[in-house]
Amino acid sequence: MDRRKYLKTLAVGTVGTLSAATLIDSCKPKDKPKEIGAAPTIDRTPAEAEHDNKLMADKFFDEHEMKTISVLADIIIPKDDVSGSATDAKVPDFLEFIVKDMPKHQTPMRGGLKWLDLHCMKKYNKAFVECNTGQQIEMVDQIAFPEKARPEMQPGVAFFNLMRDLTATGFFTSKIGIEDLGYVGNKANQWDGVPQDVLDQYGVKYDERTLAESVKFDS
Amino acid sequence: MPDFQIKKNPKTYDAIIVGSGAGGGMSAYVLSQAGLKVLLLEAGPLYDPAKNVMQLKWPYESPRRGASTKFRNFGDFDAAYGGWELDGEPYTHKDGTKFDWFRSRMLGGRTNHWGRISLRFGPKDFKRKSIDGMGDDWPIGYEDVAPYYDKVDRLIGVFGSKENLPNDPDSIFLPPPKPRLHELFIKEAGTALNIPVIPSRLSILTRPINKERGACFFCSQCNRGCTVYGDFSSSSVLVIPALNTGNVDVIANAMVREVLTDSGGKATGISYVNKEDMQEYEVSAKVVVLAASACESARLLLNSKSSNHPNGLANSSNVVGKYLHDSTGTGMGGILPKLVGRKRYNEDGVGGMHVYTPWWLENKKLDFARGYHVEYYGGMGMPGYGFGFGMQGTNGKYPGRDGKQKEAGGYGTALKDDYRYFYGAHFGMDGRGEAIAREDNYCEIDPTTVDKFGIPVLRFHYKWSDQEVKQAKHMKDTFREIIHKMGGVVTWGDNGSPENDYGLEAPGRIIHEVGTTRMGDDKKKSVLNKFNQAHDCKNLFVMDGGAFVSQADKNPTWTILALAMRASEYVIDEMKKQNL
Numbered sequence: 001m002d003r004r005k006y007l008k009t010l011a012v013g014t015v016g017t018l019s020a021a022t023l024i025d026s027c028k029p030k031d032k033p034k035e036i037g038a039a040p041t042i043d044r045t046p047a048e049a050e051h052d053n054k055l056m057a058d059k060f061f062d063e064h065e066m067k068t069i070s071v072l073a074d075i076i077i078p079k080d081d082v083s084g085s086a087t088d089a090k091v092p093d094f095l096e097f098i099v100k101d102m103p104k105h106q107t108p109m110r111g112g113l114k115w116l117d118l119h120c121m122k123k124y125n126k127a128f129v130e131c132n133t134g135q136q137i138e139m140v141d142q143i144a145f146p147e148k149a150r151p152e153m154q155p156g157v158a159f160f161n162l163m164r165d166l167t168a169t170g171f172f173t174s175k176i177g178i179e180d181l182g183y184v185g186n187k188a189n190q191w192d193g194v195p196q197d198v199l200d201q202y203g204v205k206y207d208e209r210t211l212a213e214s215v216k217f218d219s
Numbered sequence: 220m221p222d223f224q225i226k227k228n229p230k231t232y233d234a235i236i237v238g239s240g241a242g243g244g245m246s247a248y249v250l251s252q253a254g255l256k257v258l259l260l261e262a263g264p265l266y267d268p269a270k271n272v273m274q275l276k277w278p279y280e281s282p283r284r285g286a287s288t289k290f291r292n293f294g295d296f297d298a299a300y301g302g303w304e305l306d307g308e309p310y311t312h313k314d315g316t317k318f319d320w321f322r323s324r325m326l327g328g329r330t331n332h333w334g335r336i337s338l339r340f341g342p343k344d345f346k347r348k349s350i351d352g353m354g355d356d357w358p359i360g361y362e363d364v365a366p367y368y369d370k371v372d373r374l375i376g377v378f379g380s381k382e383n384l385p386n387d388p389d390s391i392f393l394p395p396p397k398p399r400l401h402e403l404f405i406k407e408a409g410t411a412l413n414i415p416v417i418p419s420r421l422s423i424l425t426r427p428i429n430k431e432r433g434a435c436f437f438c439s440q441c442n443r444g445c446t447v448y449g450d451f452s453s454s455s456v457l458v459i460p461a462l463n464t465g466n467v468d469v470i471a472n473a474m475v476r477e478v479l480t481d482s483g484g485k486a487t488g489i490s491y492v493n494k495e496d497m498q499e500y501e502v503s504a505k506v507v508v509l510a511a512s513a514c515e516s517a518r519l520l521l522n523s524k525s526s527n528h529p530n531g532l533a534n535s536s537n538v539v540g541k542y543l544h545d546s547t548g549t550g551m552g553g554i555l556p557k558l559v560g561r562k563r564y565n566e567d568g569v570g571g572m573h574v575y576t577p578w579w580l581e582n583k584k585l586d587f588a589r590g591y592h593v594e595y596y597g598g599m600g601m602p603g604y605g606f607g608f609g610m611q612g613t614n615g616k617y618p619g620r621d622g623k624q625k626e627a628g629g630y631g632t633a634l635k636d637d638y639r640y641f642y643g644a645h646f647g648m649d650g651r652g653e654a655i656a657r658e659d660n661y662c663e664i665d666p667t668t669v670d671k672f673g674i675p676v677l678r679f680h681y682k683w684s685d686q687e688v689k690q691a692k693h694m695k696d697t698f699r700e701i702i703h704k705m706g707g708v709v710t711w712g713d714n715g716s717p718e719n720d721y722g723l724e725a726p727g728r729i730i731h732e733v734g735t736t737r738m739g740d741d742k743k744k745s746v747l748n749k750f751n752q753a754h755d756c757k758n759l760f761v762m763d764g765g766a767f768v769s770q771a772d773k774n775p776t777w778t779i780l781a782l783a784m785r786a787s788e789y790v791i792d793e794m795k796k797q798n799l
Binding site: 040160169174180189193198213 | 642
């Protein structure tokens, strides 16, 4: 594939818009709201920019909660020989943002963390983060497997399911996670069908009509 | 007292167009090319997909990783400013019925994020009453629209394959992309079940068609807006070229209140509130074109009351707002076990499906009227918010990479590997079908509620009938059959029952609402004539989906475009003859 050719294609398309450019520029917000953190690299309406800045300025989890989240996140997605851990991918920061963005997660998360600490206090006389690794894993084992968890552990199961979901989403939408997953798109490409070795692997092929009528590329 | 005078624009335009989506964009394009002086009013801000860029952004460039918000209901990267609910712009419902109204407030309207599915209506679609006795026939037939479909194909571009199907006419097609892997399996299953699976028909340029627009580079992100204009949006393909003629003024953030009329009942212009300065304005024109979307245009007409038009403008028939209908829709999806642990490659393709199923059965042999088409999705897409959710419902059901069944849920390196293992094995399908247009499904003015601009709002009354529910049941049965034939396992959507209307989405959810200002030869039963011209007011036109008599099992955009082009050419002719 010749990437440069596509980058050229990218550039060509914008030529025709130059005469309308000044007009369209006026759609940018006149008074940019004060930025907190990194400036957004995606299209934001003034209302969105204001909303996001407000969320980023707010704080939901306290220090102890963030510590607990970090330990749990790395238990769920640890470093392995393919990629780094959830905290390497800054998953706790994502969780802090997403519970402010989606208030429905706030009580299940806060309450779940509390539930976890109380169980650890009862059993080990320590909060979850103060427990040693063996104790933490012993605790997690009781809530990480919904189908075999004891009935009295169900609140913990619900919390851990949510924690697993948000951790996985946070991880696999990060740069580290996307690379780990092997997603290789989101760039200029020529789609010329499923690679031959994959077609062979599944014993399928394009019929002659499809080959004849589909878009072809000079290679 | 605040300053409350109405500012009158001294300029008189040949035409004012309200709305810049498919209909308004096309009208602005055609009228400005012919040299008419046009004012284009848009209720939202200006927008240009080449400048308001979302394309090729990574999930982590959104702090919510692309999750939807109240500002962007289809996700943080989606090119729609708006959604089902807009702050300060409510709508209401009557008799406990449901209708969800999606509004994009931006230059180009909903064409910026739409699915690019560009289907012609077929000959039968214009004559349904003659075929099944329900609804009404259009006052025009396929042969009237076909030349305009041809012109739209050439102007905008659409890919697809020649099939010679009786009611799914071929366009002038660009070559389609080859099917993806899951699409090959769908095609294989469909063929075995006598369900046709053919190349999709999307307005995406697999080949360049002019110098202003680049060709598709297969990033699969049409809904984010295309920086090279490689797909159809009204903003990039119609409005910006129209502006470049020098004949069009555009006013953004202009919320139109009403169409103004003179003592003879003719339209003289419009009044609007500018959302930026909250001042009131009036502008005059020889012709007024409404293309604000089916429901918004109906609302405007109903709110334009005068002594000559006491019932609202162009509403002597009392039909404005009635015959509202949206496509039917329901879906089902699953996992294809043979795709777990699959080899990675760039599978993005175009922004949407590469194959689809047009309606293939005879309604005479079925217990419901009208058909549906099927849209497919799946594959190794870019992860976003929601990726990996519910793993405890998947990883305990299938043997893992080591061939062993494991306990559902879990954590750690084994869980981490599960996300990799199941990635790209999910797929799904949606049916999109034709509902019957009925007089008692309607929008009207809510007599007690106004929006933040003081404009009376719409109140909806909409119920599905047995026809649509039975169609949804048939969709579910078809989807299950296809999934099983593929060797797939259903994971969601197979929950159809009479109690939930077989999963039939609430009206409005498919965002194909049409019919509120329908055309017809009989001015007692229709709002517009066959050229989208109001029976009651000859210099007033409605060029959005409101003009539809019936919506077919096709997405409405291509027909909105063709009819708006046809109606705009009629405007030019009539102006030349001094009839307007």
